[in-house]
Amino acid sequence: MPEYVAALMADVKAKNPSEPEFHQAVQEVVDSLSIVLDRHPEYRHAKVLERIIEPERVIMFRVPWMDDHGNIQVNRGFRIQMNSAIGPYKGGLRFHPSVTLGILKFLAFEQVLKNSLTTLPMGGGKGGSDFDPKGKSDNEVMRFCQSFMSELFRHIGPDTDVPAGDIGVGGREIGYLFGQYKRLRNEFTGVFTGKGLNWGGSLIRPEATGYGAVYFAAEMLSTKGQTLEGKKCLVSGSGNVAQYTVEKINQLGGKALTLSDSNGYIYDEEGISKDKLAFMMELKNVRRGRIKEYSDKYKSAAYTPIDPKIDHNPLWDHKADCAFPSATQNEINGKDAQNLLKNKVYAVAEGANMPTTLDGVKVFLDAGILYGPGKAANAGGVATSGLEMSQNSMRLPWTRNEVDDRLHLIMKNIHKTCVDMANRFGTPGNYVNGANIGGFLKVADSMMDQGLV
Numbered sequence: 001m002p003e004y005v006a007a008l009m010a011d012v013k014a015k016n017p018s019e020p021e022f023h024q025a026v027q028e029v030v031d032s033l034s035i036v037l038d039r040h041p042e043y044r045h046a047k048v049l050e051r052i053i054e055p056e057r058v059i060m061f062r063v064p065w066m067d068d069h070g071n072i073q074v075n076r077g078f079r080i081q082m083n084s085a086i087g088p089y090k091g092g093l094r095f096h097p098s099v100t101l102g103i104l105k106f107l108a109f110e111q112v113l114k115n116s117l118t119t120l121p122m123g124g125g126k127g128g129s130d131f132d133p134k135g136k137s138d139n140e141v142m143r144f145c146q147s148f149m150s151e152l153f154r155h156i157g158p159d160t161d162v163p164a165g166d167i168g169v170g171g172r173e174i175g176y177l178f179g180q181y182k183r184l185r186n187e188f189t190g191v192f193t194g195k196g197l198n199w200g201g202s203l204i205r206p207e208a209t210g211y212g213a214v215y216f217a218a219e220m221l222s223t224k225g226q227t228l229e230g231k232k233c234l235v236s237g238s239g240n241v242a243q244y245t246v247e248k249i250n251q252l253g254g255k256a257l258t259l260s261d262s263n264g265y266i267y268d269e270e271g272i273s274k275d276k277l278a279f280m281m282e283l284k285n286v287r288r289g290r291i292k293e294y295s296d297k298y299k300s301a302a303y304t305p306i307d308p309k310i311d312h313n314p315l316w317d318h319k320a321d322c323a324f325p326s327a328t329q330n331e332i333n334g335k336d337a338q339n340l341l342k343n344k345v346y347a348v349a350e351g352a353n354m355p356t357t358l359d360g361v362k363v364f365l366d367a368g369i370l371y372g373p374g375k376a377a378n379a380g381g382v383a384t385s386g387l388e389m390s391q392n393s394m395r396l397p398w399t400r401n402e403v404d405d406r407l408h409l410i411m412k413n414i415h416k417t418c419v420d421m422a423n424r425f426g427t428p429g430n431y432v433n434g435a436n437i438g439g440f441l442k443v444a445d446s447m448m449d450q451g452l453v
Contacts, residue, residue: 005030012053019102021329024358025109026053032436035425048444057081061151063129065144068137077148079127079155082108085446088159089125090115090382092166099130110353113439114375117414120386125161133168145176153184156191164193164385171196190392193385202388204403210244210351212380212411213324217349219415220370229253232320236260237327238284238291241351245324246272258315260327261291264305265315312336319343326351334359341367350374376414376435383410
């Protein structure tokens with residue numbers, strides 16, 4: 001098996017050069033699956049894993065648009081349609097200068113297994129652009145979104161590919177994208193999730209990823225006879241996921257101490273209360289300001305600017321019980337992971353996608369702490385997108401409590417799958433193996449059933 005894994009990874013790197021995030025995502029999954037492929041050689045013979053790694057379709061296009069000064073700008077647009085074995089492609093759109101083909105392929109690959117874990121009929125995909133909505137006017141964002149959708153519309157649909165939001169794509173962007181899709185196709189369908197409540201959106205969808213990560217952490221803690229009551233929590237990011245992670249931590253009796261953005265982070269020893277969170281949400285969602293303003297208003301908070309010269313993130317170097325990385329990929333390296341352990345953190349639930357490097361993951365697994373990888377812990381967002389799709393198909397909205405109850409149950413079931421699969425394949429307590437194996441088996445069996453396509 002080591003020879004098979006080595007040959008597979010060599011092939012992945014040769015075919016996908018200069019895509020380190022994609023290599024990292026595949027490596028983590030392949031390491032987990034070696035025991036499965038050893039027990040089930042039929043998957044190896046049918047090249048199932050090789051087919052999952054290779055996208056079914058990659059769409060790349062230019063996006064020309066005009067800024068408010070009359071200058072023409074050109075960005076690059078992408079959609080990765082990774083795997084449709086269990087349902088239409090499903091995954092977000094990311095608008096950020098860091099977006100590249102390799103980043104989106106890693107996200108799409110993760111999305112296939114994550115969507116499988118939700119138990120809902122959704123395949124995996126991802127897309128986006130290197131466009132940066134930060135600092136742009138509403139009209140500039142609208143013109144960009146309309147240009148972007150003028151190409152993407154021909155590749156998506158409610159039974160083909162259903163995009164959603166991600167970093168840089170919130171309610172404003174989804175509205176502009178959906179409006180242009182409706183205009184071009186002359187149809188009102190559930191082609192997007194994360195829509196406004198007045199036009200087909202679902203209650204709890206904005207909250208779902210953050211809520212789900214906290215529900216998953218609570219399930220992990222319950223295996224040790226504990227709850228979140230009184231737990232001190234470190235949270236990174238300040239966007240949608242981080243905001244609602246803090247809200248749910250507060251609701252379950254915990255205390256969130258940190259939040260961050262691309263300029264720095266705040267540490268509030270008194271905790272980010274309901275009122276403080278409301279200020280932060282207005283700051284980020286309405287005024288689109290910087291996190292430093294939180295420390296200007298609340299003197300209990302200390303602000304630390306980003307220092308690119310240091311080899312770790314000081315946000316992860318505070319005394320706490322739980323950590324919720326909710327910003328972006330690879331924000332916890334090996335040293336950060338060691339700092340978390342040194343500060344007595346024993347439960348980590350990833351709200352972001354692949355926020356921990358392979359070195360960091362090894363530190364957590366070797367220490368035997370409760371570590372929920374993103375494809376399991378943050379699956380609540382896409383799970384609730386699936387619930388939004390169901391409501392659109394039925395033309396019926398569900399109540400807030402009904403959606404939240406369904407989300408909570410889905411997260412409990414994902415946790416149970418991770419635990420059961422880790423036990424079944426001889427690695428009890430290893431949520432990384434449990435999540436990768438659980439997600440893989442459903443997709444692999446579906447691909448076997450459907451033949452060589």
